[in-house]
Amino acid sequence: xxxxxxxxxxxxxxxxxxxxxxxxxxxxxxxxxxxxxxxxxxxxxxxxxxxxxxxxxxxxxxxxxxxxxxxxxxxxxxxxxxxxxxxxxxxxxxxxxxxxxxxxxxxxxxxxxxxxxxxxxxxxxxxxxxxxxxxxxxxxxxxxxxxxxxxxxxxxxxxxxxxxxxxxxxxxxxxxxxxxxxxxxxxxxxxxxxxxxxxxxxxxxxxxxxxxxxxxxxxxxxxxxxxxxxxxxxxxxxxxxxxxxxxxxxxxxxxxxxxxxxxxxxxxxxxxxxxxxxxxxxxxxxxxxxxxxxxxxxxxxxxxxxxxxxxxxxxxxxxxxxxxxxxxxxxxxxxxxxxxxxxxxxxxxxxxxxxxxxxxxxxxxxxxxxxxxxxxxxxxxxxxxxxxxxxxxxxxxxxxxxxxxxxxxxxxxxxxxxxxxxxxxxxxxxxxxxxxxxxxxxxxxxxxxxxxxxxxxxxxxxxxxxxxxxxxxxxxxxxxxxxxxxxxxxxxxxxxxxxxxxxxxxxxxxxxxxxxxxxxxxxxxxxxxxxxxxxxxxxxxxxxxxxxxxxxxxxxxxxxxxxxxxxxxxxxxxxxxxxxxxx
Amino acid sequence: xxxxxxxxxxxxxxxxxxxxxxxxxxxxxxxxxxxxxxxxxxxxxxxxxxxxxxxxxxxxxxxxxxxxxxxxxxxxxxxxxxxxxxxxxxxxxxxxxxxxxxxxxxxxxxxxxxxxxxxxxxxxxxxxxxxxxxxxxxxxxxxxxxxxxxxxxxxxxxxxxxxxxxxxxxxxxxx
Ligand SMILES: Cc1ncc(C[n+]2csc(CCOP(=O)(O)OP(=O)(O)O)c2C)c(N)n1
Ligand SMILES: [Mg+2]
Numbered sequence: 001x002x003x004x005x006x007x008x009x010x011x012x013x014x015x016x017x018x019x020x021x022x023x024x025x026x027x028x029x030x031x032x033x034x035x036x037x038x039x040x041x042x043x044x045x046x047x048x049x050x051x052x053x054x055x056x057x058x059x060x061x062x063x064x065x066x067x068x069x070x071x072x073x074x075x076x077x078x079x080x081x082x083x084x085x086x087x088x089x090x091x092x093x094x095x096x097x098x099x100x101x102x103x104x105x106x107x108x109x110x111x112x113x114x115x116x117x118x119x120x121x122x123x124x125x126x127x128x129x130x131x132x133x134x135x136x137x138x139x140x141x142x143x144x145x146x147x148x149x150x151x152x153x154x155x156x157x158x159x160x161x162x163x164x165x166x167x168x169x170x171x172x173x174x175x176x177x178x179x180x181x182x183x184x185x186x187x188x189x190x191x192x193x194x195x196x197x198x199x200x201x202x203x204x205x206x207x208x209x210x211x212x213x214x215x216x217x218x219x220x221x222x223x224x225x226x227x228x229x230x231x232x233x234x235x236x237x238x239x240x241x242x243x244x245x246x247x248x249x250x251x252x253x254x255x256x257x258x259x260x261x262x263x264x265x266x267x268x269x270x271x272x273x274x275x276x277x278x279x280x281x282x283x284x285x286x287x288x289x290x291x292x293x294x295x296x297x298x299x300x301x302x303x304x305x306x307x308x309x310x311x312x313x314x315x316x317x318x319x320x321x322x323x324x325x326x327x328x329x330x331x332x333x334x335x336x337x338x339x340x341x342x343x344x345x346x347x348x349x350x351x352x353x354x355x356x357x358x359x360x361x362x363x364x365x366x367x368x369x370x371x372x373x374x375x376x377x378x379x380x381x382x383x384x385x386x387x388x389x390x391x392x393x394x395x396x397x398x399x400x401x402x403x404x405x406x407x408x409x410x411x412x413x414x415x416x417x418x419x420x421x422x423x424x425x426x427x428x429x430x431x432x433x434x435x436x437x438x439x440x441x442x443x444x445x446x447x448x449x450x451x452x453x454x455x456x457x458x459x460x461x462x463x464x465x466x467x468x469x470x471x472x473x474x475x476x477x478x479x480x481x482x483x484x485x486x487x488x489x490x491x492x493x494x495x496x497x498x499x500x501x502x503x504x505x506x507x508x509x510x511x512x513x514x515x516x517x518x519x520x521x522x523x524x525x526x527x528x529x530x531x532x533x534x535x536x537x538x539x540x541x542x543x544x545x546x547x548x549x550x551x552x553x554x555x556x557x558x559x560x561x562x563x564x565x566x567x568x569x570x571x572x573x574x575x576x577x578x579x580x581x582x583x
Numbered sequence: 584x585x586x587x588x589x590x591x592x593x594x595x596x597x598x599x600x601x602x603x604x605x606x607x608x609x610x611x612x613x614x615x616x617x618x619x620x621x622x623x624x625x626x627x628x629x630x631x632x633x634x635x636x637x638x639x640x641x642x643x644x645x646x647x648x649x650x651x652x653x654x655x656x657x658x659x660x661x662x663x664x665x666x667x668x669x670x671x672x673x674x675x676x677x678x679x680x681x682x683x684x685x686x687x688x689x690x691x692x693x694x695x696x697x698x699x700x701x702x703x704x705x706x707x708x709x710x711x712x713x714x715x716x717x718x719x720x721x722x723x724x725x726x727x728x729x730x731x732x733x734x735x736x737x738x739x740x741x742x743x744x745x746x747x748x749x750x751x752x753x754x755x756x757x758x
Contacts, residue, residue, distance in 0.1 A: 121603055122610045126653045129598070146653060180595055180656045304647035307640070 005133035006031040006164040009070075009097065010039040012140040015172055018068050020436050022046055022055040026072025027112055029099030031164035044436060044466050047458040049076045051429040053083025053154075054456070057092045058433030061416040062391055062444075064217055066147050067433060070097040074112030077119075077158070082423060084124045087154035089420025090238060091215055093147040094154040095140070096124075102162040103131065116158050125153030133166040138177075145176045150183025151302040152215055183301060187318035192326045195273070195297045195314045199229060200343045202271035202295075204350045207231050208254070208283075211238025211419070212276015212300060212320050214412045219243070221324035222275065228331055229344055232354050234262045236277055238419045241409030251354050255283045256558045257401040260361035260569065263556065265354055266291045267564050274298040276320040279309035280420070289563030299323045363405055364555065364569065373524045375475050376402050378546040379447060382473055383407045385531040390443040391416065391434055395427035395452030398481040401554045403447045425455030431470045432463045443471065443538070450476040450500055460514045463541045471534060472543045477550045478502035485553045489574055490560070502547060511543040522547035585636045587616065589668060589738050591746055592631040592649060593623070593656040600654045604631065607652065613637065613645055617670075619735030625747065628656065632737045659746050661738045668738040671708070672716045673698070677727035678705040686726060693719045704729060 003011070009032050013021065020042045025033045036043055046052040049071045056067030071077060077098040087094045101110040117129045126146045130139045136159065143155040199205055207226055213219065219242050226233050226249050233243045234254045243250050252262025266272065266283075272294045277283070284290035287309060297314040298306045306315045316323055334340045365376040379402050383392075388410050394400040394417040409415045416434055418426040431446035438444065453474050463470050484498040511518025517537055521530045521544065534544045556569050568574045594600045601620055608615050616634040623630045635645060642660075649655050661668075678686050679702075686705050690697055695709035709719055716733065740746070 117599065118602070121599070122606050125651075131598075178653060181653045302651070304644065304651055308644060 001170045002167050003170045004031065004035070004164065005136050005159065005166050005168070007035045008133065008136040008168070008170060009140065009159070009164070010035045011170065011172075012137045013068065014040045015137075016066075016141065016144050018066075020044060020059060021068045021070055022052040022059070022433060023070035024049050024052055024072070024076060026076050026099065028073035028101055028161045029070065029076075029097075029164070030072075031161060032070065032097075032099070042436075042466075044432070044462055044468070046429070046462050048456070049079035050082055050425065051432075051456055051459040051462065053080045053087070053094065053096060054423075054426055054429035055433030055436070055459070055462075056094045056096070057083060057087050057426075058393060058416060058430030059437040060087075060092050060094055060433075061430065062413055062434035063437040064215070064413065065437070066093045066095050066144055068095045068097070072099040072112070073101055073116070074114045077116040078114055080156070081120065081123065082421075084120055084154045084156065086418050086421040086423045086426065088124055090418065091152045091211065092154065093152035095143050095147055096154060096156045097140075098156060098158045099164070100129065100158045100160040103160040104162065106160065116156070120156050123154075124156050125151075127156040128158065130157060130159045130163055133163050133168040134171075136163070137170070137172050142176055142178060145178070146181060150181075151212075151300075183319075184303070184317045185301075185319045185322050187299065187316040187323035187326055189326070191314055191316045192323065193330060195316065196327065196330060196343050198271060198295060198297060198314060199231070199273065200345055202345045203347065204269045205231050205271040205273060205345055205347055206251070206265045206269040207233040208266060208272045208274045208277050209233055209235045209239045209242055210275060210277025211236065213239055213242045214276075216276065216301075216319055216321040217412055218276075218321035218324055219412045221321055221328060223247070225324050225327055225331075228328070230347055230351065231273065231345075232265060232347070232351055234258075234265050236280075236283055237404055237417065239277070240404055240415040242412045244410040245408035246410060249351075251358060253404060256285070256560070257405065257554050257556065258283075259358075259363065259405065260556050260567065261354055261357040263558065263564050263567050264357055266294070269294045271295050271297065274300075275324070276300060278305045284309065285558045285562060285564040285566075289565060361569065368524060368549070371523050371525070373522060373527065373546060373548050375399060375477060375546070375548040375552050376406055377524060378473075378475060378521070378527065378548055379403050380406050381527045381531055382445060382447060385528065385535045386443050386445050386471070388414075390414075390445050391438060393417065393427050393431040393434055393444060393446045395446075395448040396422045396424045396482075397449040397452060398477070398485065398552070398554050399447055399449045399475040401482075402475075405554075424449075424452040427452055428456045428472065429459045431472070432459055432468050435463075435468045435470045436466075445471040445473060447473050447475065449481065450474055450478065450502070451480045454500075454505075457510070460516065460541060460543070464514055464516060467540075469538060469540050469542070472541065474507060474543070474545045475548055476502055476507070476545050477548050477552070479550055481550070481552075482554070486560070488553070489571065507543060507545040514541075514543075516541045516543055518543045518545070520545045520547065585638055587663075588635050588637065588642050589661045589663070589666065589736060590633040590635065590646070590649075591659045591661055591738060592633060593658075593746060594629050594631060595654040595656060596622075596627055596629045597654050600629070600652075601631075603652050603654065604633075604649065607648055608645075611644075611648060613641065617735035619737045621737075623747070628747070630746075632735060634736050657746060659740070661740055665742075666738045666740050668712050668736050669710055670713055670716055670736050671710045671734040672719075673706060673708055673732050674720065674723055674728060675699075675704055675706045675730040676723045677703060677729060679703045682726060686723070689719065689722050695719060
């Protein structure tokens, strides 16, 4: 059957069971938008291409399937760069299809020509400039395969306009021919056994659970493994929920704004069982002082992560879900042989110690004066109202950290944020993408900052037009709060370009302009009643503005560049330390 | 301690593969001393020889990061004494008729070839390991080197084994 390259793009996406595509048309991609009218998937018309790729990311985060976006050449394609980088940092499987000027015009500085494969060469997991229509099915199938296998990530496929229009004989083959790409799935058996021996002899073991566990959807295996051996667990910013916060082995979140016990657990440990985490500087603090007594078991599907930042005692390359299954198989075998007890570390005292740290150092939310709405209270109330069934999507800044700290996540994929790149503007489109993925029954709540929101709120139009009922909660503190916090703490409170007038724009009028219900909460007394009203609306997008007290800071905090030992729990503690150093 | 390491890299012969590799080095702040690329016995495959100066931990990262590139098929580190390394060098040296014979003598000692002779210059082609190329340059220096060009290192392991053993291009199932 002879079809055009553009029809082949549609057919390829259909063959790969794509149900939603986020995109924006234009000159070079026009040929693809014609057969799209009949295509077997939904297209969400975004308002800026950055929105398209963040939606694709949100979709992928929430469903664990490949998120797909499609845009035209030149400025549209360059608008994807932030999202590609974000997806690479957080290992999000995304396929980006970009139109390109006709292959005969490439290199001539043609209208809307940009060297997109060149620009993005160091960014996504892979990219390709397609040079013939025959190649389209393979290119898209391979891109999908690379995006979702191994360590997931974004892949970009750039297709010139003449190739989209060229006819060819359609063919499809389920196999993929990528001789240079063979992710290791199973862990090395000997290493797996050695890991268990090392755990058995540990006194202060901790599972350092990272985002890889979420990508691998290995929550069940993690829970069984941790429970069998009685191993305390910390969940990083990217792994919140992969072990429920309510679980007795859950200690906290580690990192710059982690829970006190979460940070201490890593610092005091003698064995880190690192699962799909990457010793990011936001977790380790000053690397040389990180977990100084700990031996390291490191399981990761990406061999390059092992030994990159921290020397490792037992490296295991493999899919973390499969490696956990391998570990469990050995454990079950030992149980049958009655040799299981030998493998259980004696960590009773350690667990008790961590439990005590947890109760002695809870998150602090000082009782507000009457009337004052604190951002932490607002975020807790959002959770109280939307509950465990909802998916929470955050922007970047203080509100993100509070949302990570204060909401007790209970499942993988329930918490979506931009961790590695810290991309302001992520929440609105990512929440829309997530909602498009999870469907009617699961509420999706964006918890955004007033700064972040203004970077991408134009996508509300896409949510309205395509009937994607997301709840947008804006934590309006009138500041680029996180930057202000650093200026307050580390630049002697000299505030520079961080104020955002709280009523600019007027968010109620904005909601009105988009034709969606809008609510403003500025007193704690109204918090629950107003949130309940917003909660009752499930058939259209809703905007809730929480006008919060501007002076709150996120604590605990490991000051930037400092060691985790220098964790502070309040501004007073920091100022006292500074005064002490100056004296 | 920084050491010289020679890597042989088999890559799929795809457009941009060299840029990908050079770009990865630039992006991660690794240094390349020399790079040579050319076809192999299999037309679908090119072979790069990379010489890098780095310590062991970083070398491991370089190899792992190279391996992550989809078009990279295989990487082998060639140990100095278990491999044959060659570079090629062309040197244009001042040589008026009076001293021409001295220069030809030097070339003979190094088994270098005279590839061009003009009124007052001679161009010499010499191949060998890096230290040999440096040695001849040192001897020619006093006569005045007008121009010099040197290729990147190419290298092969000694013995029968081949880098492409076991790296047959295979088809795989979509997972
Ligand atoms: C695209 C981008 N630009 C700048 C920054 C730096 N930055 C990090 S947090 C932040 C402030 C965010 O302000 P807001 O959205 O109001 O959140 P808040 O911290 O007040 O909760 C800024 C400017 C960033 N992370 N991303
Ligand atoms: Mg703010």
